[in-house]
Every structure is written in structure tokens, then in C-alpha cells.
Amino acid sequence: MRLLDARSPKVHTESDVTQYLYCVLRCREPRTFDTLGIGERGDIVHTINVGDLAVAASNSPLPRYDNTRRNMMAHMRVLDEVMTEYTVLPIRFDCVAPSPKTVREQLLKARHKELSALLDQMEGRIEMGLKAFWYEDIVFQEIVQKNPTIRRMRDGLAGRSLEETYYDRIRLGELVEAELKARRGRDAETILERLRPLAEKTQVNPTIADHMVLNAALLIARTREQEFNAAVRSLDSDIGGRLLIKSVGPVAPYNFVNVSMRWAT
Known part of the structure; x- marks a missing residue:
């Protein structure tokens, strides 16, 4: 399991801005990851949590993203890191949410049963x-x-x-x-x-x-x-x-x- 460097932890303060979403995972505690988010702005990849589920996300500078190689690789690099520690459900490329609250209400809460079942199916695979x-x-x-x-x-x-x-x-x-x-x-x-x-x-x-x-x-x-x-x-x-x-x-x-x-x- 890869751990963040305790001497220089990345700190993310949640704000009510658009979020680029990467994947769903089981994670109860808010956390951050080493890989930077899409958009070349240096946004921290963090979790948006509800109970035992979370979404890996980053603040998004754009409302949508073209499927260029640069953007696709940025998306995939985040998933590559997250999956070293967690079972993940990939979220379709170019999924941008209006706010963290929207992610919690319309994805993590509204689809909790479905997402939990899918995570069970992908566990250890x-x-x-x-x-x-x-x-x-x-x-x-x-x-x-x-x-x-x-x-x-x-x-x-x-x-x-x-x-x-x-x-x-x-x-x-x-x-x-x-x-x-x-x-x-x-x-x-x-x-x-x-x-x-x-x-x-x-x-x-x-x-x-x-x-x-x-x-x-x-x-x-x-x-x-x-x-x-x-x-x-x-x-x-x-x-x-x-x-x-x-x-x-x-x-x-x-x-x-x-x-x-x-x-x-």
C-alpha cells in the first residue's frame, strides 16, 4: 500500500465549485492522492465521501474536456494510483459535476445500493x-x-x-x-x-x-x-x-x- 509522505501531506479544503470525477471507491475518511488532477492547474485529487462510499475528484477548471491524449492520460493516471489501494469503479471520462453536494446527493446517496453491489463484484479483481x-x-x-x-x-x-x-x-x-x-x-x-x-x-x-x-x-x-x-x-x-x-x-x-x-x- 502506498502512503502519502507524512512530512508534506496534501491538504484539500472543500469548496462549492465544479468537480471532475474519476472513480467510485470504498473509503470512509476524506483523503487526498499524490497524482494531480486533470486540467494542468495542479488541482489536488481528493475524495468526496458519504458513509462508506467516496468519489475521487478534483476541482475542475473547465465544464467539459476533449478526449485528447493529454486529458485521457491525466484521467487514467489518477485511476492508476487510486487502484493501488482500493477497488474502483471507473467513471466515464469527461464527467464534471456542478459541486461536491451534487455528487453526494445525486450519485453517492441516490445510487448507493447499485454502486455497493458493483464494488462487491469488482472486489479483488x-x-x-x-x-x-x-x-x-x-x-x-x-x-x-x-x-x-x-x-x-x-x-x-x-x-x-x-x-x-x-x-x-x-x-x-x-x-x-x-x-x-x-x-x-x-x-x-x-x-x-x-x-x-x-x-x-x-x-x-x-x-x-x-x-x-x-x-x-x-x-x-x-x-x-x-x-x-x-x-x-x-x-x-x-x-x-x-x-x-x-x-x-x-x-x-x-x-x-x-x-x-x-x-x-
Whole structure:
């Protein structure tokens, strides 16, 4: 557990100003954190407490925030610190409340039962991100070697002009795309069937690049983190020659719970 330096504690005096919210946690006593808040103003990250629940927040210089890399990283850095000590429920990026009182009344009190149940579900659990990418030269070589139709069409383009082969190239591209789609499904399932037994929940998200095979998040018990990392290393040893596998975590469970609010005026 990381403790604040007792020689120079951060002191936060609550004021009736807009609050940027990061996450919900169980915490009875008001406290502050080392990481500074979003907005590059040096705002102290503090808790807004009601009973056994709290929200990690900071005074907000703006009414809303664009999802720039700088802002997103500021949001995530706060969660990274808080989750080293607490189970957290991430709050959706760009959640700004009119005042601490609003947070207490409309979130912590009004949704106490719901938030407590979600914290119970996330207790002792972490999210691990997993991404896999083909080495493009290797996968295209596999396709040409194993698909005679694609191989014949590719060979048939040699020595012919772009104008002459225009429609053949379109057709070849369609065949390659279909083959990649089929392979993506098979390769993704090969990876997931090795890791699913370690996870309580799995979220498969859309791939965001042509050479991306898998973009997934797995919710696992914190006590199984080393076992999960060992399984990823074993997987990389088996298929790493044709796939780059990246594991990221532990992180807050963004893919499995995300608190959002619309404040009543």
C-alpha cells in the first residue's frame, strides 16, 4: 500500500465549485492522492465521501474536456494510483459535476445500493488488456502458400499493366480480405481458448488495424495475475513467430463497469 509522505501531506479544503470525477471507491475518511488532477492547474485529487462510499475528484477548471491524449492520460493516471489501494469503479471520462453536494446527493446517496453491489463484484479483481497483431509479411506468405486461387491470381498479374489488371486486382484484394477475416477469427479464438479459463469475464472489442487480430480485455482475480502473465508468455512462445502479443495491466476495469451521470438541474 502506498502512503502519502507524512512530512508534506496534501491538504484539500472543500469548496462549492465544479468537480471532475474519476472513480467510485470504498473509503470512509476524506483523503487526498499524490497524482494531480486533470486540467494542468495542479488541482489536488481528493475524495468526496458519504458513509462508506467516496468519489475521487478534483476541482475542475473547465465544464467539459476533449478526449485528447493529454486529458485521457491525466484521467487514467489518477485511476492508476487510486487502484493501488482500493477497488474502483471507473467513471466515464469527461464527467464534471456542478459541486461536491451534487455528487453526494445525486450519485453517492441516490445510487448507493447499485454502486455497493458493483464494488462487491469488482472486489479483488483486475482488468488485463490483450492485443495481438500479425506480422504482415508472414501472414500474407501463409495465405499465398495455402490458397491456390490467390496464388494463381497473384502470379497472373506479373508483367501486366495496372490498367489491364485493374479488375483482377480488385478481385484479388477481396479474396485476400476474406481470407484475413477467416484467419483473424481462428487466430483470435486460439488465443482466447488458452486464456479464458483464467478469466471471470472476457470482453472482445473491435480491432482497429488491418493487421490486428485481437483486441480484448479480461477480468481476472488479482491473485491470478502472475498465472495470467505466465500463460501469455507461454502463448507467445508457441505462436510468437507469426503474431505479436501485447498484454497491458493491471488496469481499472474500464471494460466491465463504467459509471456515467446526467446531473439534474
